[in-house]
Amino acid sequence: EVQLVESGGGLVQPGGSLRLSCAASGFTFSDHYFDWVRQAPGKGLEWVGRIRNKANSYITEYAASVKGRFTISRDDSKNSLYLQMNSLKTEDTAVYYCARVIGTGRGWFDPWGQGTLVIVSS
Amino acid sequence: QSVLTQPPPASGTPGQKVTISCSGSNSNIGSNSVHWYQQLPGTAPKLLIYSNNQRPSGVPDRFSGSKSGTSASLAISGLQSEDEADYYCAAWDDSLNGWVFGGGTKLTVL
Numbered sequence: 033e034v035q036l037v038e039s040g041g042g043l044v045q046p047g048g049s050l051r052l053s054c055a056a057s058g059f060t061f062s063d064h065y066f067d068w069v070r071q072a073p074g075k076g077l078e079w080v081g082r083i084r085n086k087a088n089s090y091i092t093e094y095a096a097s098v099k100g101r102f103t104i105s106r107d108d109s110k111n112s113l114y115l116q117m118n119s120l121k122t123e124d125t126a127v128y129y130c131a132r133v134i135g136t137g138r139g140w141f142d143p144w145g146q147g148t149l150v151i152v153s154s
Numbered sequence: 155q156s157v158l159t160q161p162p163p164a165s166g167t168p169g170q171k172v173t174i175s176c177s178g179s180n181s182n183i184g185s186n187s188v189h190w191y192q193q194l195p196g197t198a199p200k201l202l203i204y205s206n207n208q209r210p211s212g213v214p215d216r217f218s219g220s221k222s223g224t225s226a227s228l229a230i231s232g233l234q235s236e237d238e239a240d241y242y243c244a245a246w247d248d249s250l251n252g253w254v255f256g257g258g259t260k261l262t263v264l
Contacts, residue, residue, distance in 0.1 A: 067253070069199075076156060077191075077199065077242055079253035095252050129198055138246040140189040140204040147198050 034058040034143055036130050041148030048120050048152070054113040054130035054145055061111040062086060065133035067141060068104060068115050070126035078126075080104075082133070083113070098124075120152045157182060158243055160256035167264045171231040174259045176243030178224050182254050186246045188226040190219055193240040193258075202241070203228060235263045 040052040054066070065088075068080035081094035083104045092104050103116040113130050127149050131141035159177040166172040176188065190203035201210050203219035206226065216232045226245075230237055243256040 069253075076258040077244075077255040079255065081252075093251060096250075134204070138186050140201055141191070141199075141244075142201040142204075142210065144191075144198040144200065 034132075036132065036143060036145035038128065038130055038145040038148040041128065041150045043151045043153065044120055045154050046120060046122055046152055049116070049118045050120065050150060052115040052117070052128055052130075052148055052150070054115075056111045056113065056132070059132070062108040065137065065139075066104075066106065066113045067131050067133060068113075069129045069131060069141070069144075070124075071129070071147075072123075072126045075126075080115070080128070082137075084137075117150070120150075122152050124150065125152045126150060156257040157247060157250070157254035158245065158256035160241075160243060160259045162257065163260050163262065165262040165264055166230075166233045168233055168235065170233045171229060172233055172261065174228045174230075174241050174243075174261070176226045176228070176256050178226075178245060178254070180224060181249040182224075182245040182247040183221065183226055184224040185248050188219070188221050189244045190226075190228050191242045191244065193242065195239070199242065230261070233263055237261060238263045 035057050037055045067082040084091045101119045105114045127147040129144045129147045131144045133139045187205045191199040192202040193199045206221040207219045218229045240258045242258045247254045
């Protein structure tokens, strides 16, 4: 079964850091791009960023709202994706989803992980 | 304020047909494919329609998508109670160099 499982969410103070993980199984992880998408409580979906595969030099791209603060990385040997979040703000409070990209850069997300909740509050 | 515009709520009775619109611009829908995601209450989003009008295996043919110019639509025919969910459109934006989503449409089956 193709599956993505996020972990690492929790409560963190403004200005703090947190690292999310996304463990993949059931497919060839190294072939794919991966994206992070977040959803603030009661709000819609917001794209956070993506990491390409090795064939595309592991290039990363970020939304303007997180650029310079968030870093996406991956470890193909561990079938894992990561989101390092620094200088966290209250507006970063959200459920964070990882998603596999089908196709190339403009492909669709399938599947999504179950999400992990990050709360930024003092 | 979302880059793609969707009507906030939509509703219908069992068996009816409902259409959800998604309006964008030349830099997103006008240039790229639209994908639709369904989010059932308390769960993660799930792929519903990809590349404007393609259904993944397992998605009933009651769901269909279309695109024209800078707008797209999701149609749900033969509405069922289990279709109650939030529906999101998404497209790559060439100007922003990233994905943009609609604000989501909450569908209620009366």
